[in-house]
Amino acid sequence: MGLPDWAGLAATARQMVADGKGILAADESGGTIARRFAEIGVESTEPARRGYRTTLFSADGLGEHVSGVILYDETLRQKMDDGTPVPQHLSACGIVPGIKVDKGLVPLVPESKEQVTEGLDGLGKRLEEYRGLGARFAKWRAVLTIGPGTPSLACIHDNAWLLARYARICQDTGLVPIVEPEVLMDGDHPLARSAAATRQVLAAVFAELRHQDVHLPGMVLKPNMVTPGAKVFGSASVVEVAAATVEVLRACVPAAVPGIAFLSGGQSEQEATDNLAAIAALGPHPWWLTFSFGRALQASAVRAWAGKAENAAAAQRALLERASANSGALRAALARR
Ligand code: 13P
Numbered sequence: 001m002g003l004p005d006w007a008g009l010a011a012t013a014r015q016m017v018a019d020g021k022g023i024l025a026a027d028e029s030g031g032t033i034a035r036r037f038a039e040i041g042v043e044s045t046e047p048a049r050r051g052y053r054t055t056l057f058s059a060d061g062l063g064e065h066v067s068g069v070i071l072y073d074e075t076l077r078q079k080m081d082d083g084t085p086v087p088q089h090l091s092a093c094g095i096v097p098g099i100k101v102d103k104g105l106v107p108l109v110p111e112s113k114e115q116v117t118e119g120l121d122g123l124g125k126r127l128e129e130y131r132g133l134g135a136r137f138a139k140w141r142a143v144l145t146i147g148p149g150t151p152s153l154a155c156i157h158d159n160a161w162l163l164a165r166y167a168r169i170c171q172d173t174g175l176v177p178i179v180e181p182e183v184l185m186d187g188d189h190p191l192a193r194s195a196a197a198t199r200q201v202l203a204a205v206f207a208e209l210r211h212q213d214v215h216l217p218g219m220v221l222k223p224n225m226v227t228p229g230a231k232v233f234g235s236a237s238v239v240e241v242a243a244a245t246v247e248v249l250r251a252c253v254p255a256a257v258p259g260i261a262f263l264s265g266g267q268s269e270q271e272a273t274d275n276l277a278a279i280a281a282l283g284p285h286p287w288w289l290t291f292s293f294g295r296a297l298q299a300s301a302v303r304a305w306a307g308k309a310e311n312a313a314a315a316q317r318a319l320l321e322r323a324s325a326n327s328g329a330l331r332a333a334l335a336r337r
Helices: 006-017 030-039 046-057 086-092 123-133 153-172 191-211 230-235 238-252 269-281 295-305 309-335
Strands: 022-025 066-071 096-100 105-107 115-117 137-144 176-183 259-262 288-293
Touching: 006 066, 006 096, 006 137, 006 176, 006 259, 006 288, 022 295, 022 309, 030 046, 030 295, 046 086, 046 295, 046 309, 066 086, 066 137, 086 096, 115 137, 115 153, 123 153, 137 153, 153 176, 153 191, 176 191, 191 238, 238 269, 259 269, 269 288, 269 295, 269 309, 288 295, 288 309, 295 309
Parallel strands: 022 066, 022 288, 066 096, 096 137, 137 176, 259 288
Antiparallel strands: 105 115
16 A cells, blocks of 8 residues: 555545535435334335435436535445446546445443444455445544533543544545544533534544544544534524534634535434525635535435335435535525625
8 A cells, every 4th residue: 555645635525525515425324224214104125225315316416516425335336227336326427425434333331321433443444445346535423422421531532533543544545534523412402512512522533633644635524513402402593503613613623624514413404504504604714614414415305205216306306405505505605705
């Protein structure tokens, strides 16, 4: 393995976040996609998952709003109806294919509500295979919870170290790492508590990225927006959420990072779009800001699909409506400068 192609990594990272385009997170694990399908009364079988996801990826003009798609291991190996492998189809649409590479969450210690993310063992080998299959970026999600005594220092530091180690292995294998430390919205905490926890987590993550010599221009940060807890979500306005989010990011994220792509974290489609628009409107920012939504891009689309091939066009329309609402908000903010 030679030296990483730093310029190539930076170019891919920029392509993932620039010009008002964002990322479609379609990397739900087996358990998560089964829950989403159960909500619409559909059994999660391999053909059903392929049918749903290839329907989304066939939406005409998706590449005007979406720069990249995060895939799950199974999907990276599946084919479109015409036999084209999914990653090659996406690339042909001008969309960068990526892959979720963490192996999910385990308790930090027995009985703990806090969790750490597994998946470092053998990661380099898996990434080489993924690269061969067409993936150009990867994603690893760490989860932090706000509650009595949490997030704990141990949980913050273990997750920060794991994220940085994963990011370093990605770059050494020629993939752009999406670094995702998610401070969950669950709870009834005020906005200020989310701001403090997010700041503490991001500070630890960037300290570890530095220790492990991760090349910041060749990565993308995927953080939560700073919001009040889900149970009291309406206790802060969109303007307050945007201001708190930007303040925390400016304090913690070096300008060498090309882009920040927010997760939606349980916000509704419209809430996520409104908050993204308000955050973008506070620019110019030192980084590109964009979306990397799962639920906030797919909630309407999966309902419209409802497990039936004849609903493909309706599902695609629903996806394109959300994707264009988000990219439109970002482009409007860029145009005002
Ligand atoms: P949500 O936007 O639904 O939070 O999902 C994004 C994601 O990729 C979580 O890992």
